Amino acid sequence: xxxxxxxPSNKVTEKxxxxxxxxxxxxxxxxxxxxxxxxxxGPEFLIYFQGTGAADDSGLPxxxxxxxxxxxxxxxxxxxxxxxxxxxxxLCASTPLPPRGYTFGSGTRLTVV
Amino acid sequence: QKEVEQNSGPLSVPEGAIASLNCTYSDRGSQxxxxxxxxxxxxxxxxxxxxxxxxxxxxxFTAQLNKASQYVSLLxxxxxxxxxxxxxxxxxxxxxxGSARQLTFGSGTQLTVLx
Numbered sequence: 632x633x634x635x636x637x638x639p640s641n642k643v644t645e646k647x648x649x650x651x652x653x654x655x656x657x658x659x660x661x662x663x664x665x666x667x668x669x670x671x672x673g674p675e676f677l678i679y680f681q682g683t684g685a686a687d688d689s690g691l692p693x694x695x696x697x698x699x700x701x702x703x704x705x706x707x708x709x710x711x712x713x714x715x716x717x718x719x720x721x722l723c724a725s726t727p728l729p730p731r732g733y734t735f736g737s738g739t740r741l742t743v744v
Numbered sequence: 745q746k747e748v749e750q751n752s753g754p755l756s757v758p759e760g761a762i763a764s765l766n767c768t769y770s771d772r773g774s775q776x777x778x779x780x781x782x783x784x785x786x787x788x789x790x791x792x793x794x795x796x797x798x799x800x801x802x803x804x805f806t807a808q809l810n811k812a813s814q815y816v817s818l819l820x821x822x823x824x825x826x827x828x829x830x831x832x833x834x835x836x837x838x839x840x841x842g843s844a845r846q847l848t849f850g851s852g853t854q855l856t857v858l859x
Binding site: 664666671672673674675676679687690720722730731732733734735736737738 | 748752776778786787788789790793832834836845846847848849850851852
């Protein structure tokens with residue numbers, strides 16, 4: 632596609648539920664990143680992929696968070712046993728290699744009630 | 745100490761003036777530097793990248809980098825009300841400029857251009 636596509640754009644879930652957030656990067660972009668952004672803060676790194684493998688997952692806050700990119704294109708961020716503190720905008724970005732700055736998707740606003 | 749620091753503002757300038765946004769970073773090995781603009785409720789949009797010391801100009805925007813001082817700035821000339829947004833400084837720490845390592849973002853500076 633022309634840009635990075637994220638679905639859903641909004642997700643409201645109950646505390647303790649499982650959610651999946653999807654990211655479809657720009658075609659041909661090898662590197663894919665997940666960030667989350669809380670109000671008034673800059674994006675906070677979660678994980679990035681080069682191809683199919685997670686090259687760096689050091690930003691995942693705990694083992695409730697997991698992400699996959701099985702075919703080196705679409706990625707899914709999975710959050711188990713959601714907590715109210717997980718509420719944020721989850722941003723996906725992609726870039727070709729060598730990187731020339733990220734292109735962000737429009738984000739998924741997750742609200743845990 | 746935060747890795748990338750920005751004055752949170754808000755910064756207000758009159759229309760037509762120069763807006764100056766500043767950013768400092770802690771990792772001396774940082775190689776790539778970016779400025780993103782984020783309108784309220786929208787995702788960040790890349791507006792400038794800079795990789796070597798000095799100035800880089802693109803239209804009304806000029807990015808300035810001083811690696812010795814670990815300082816990067818963004819100047820916006822002839823500011824317009826449509827420039828009102830939060831400006832995020834982002835740094836790629838470590839590795840070469842070709843590295844896919846993640847960017848570290850500052851908290852952003854909120855800019856308001858008054859008509």
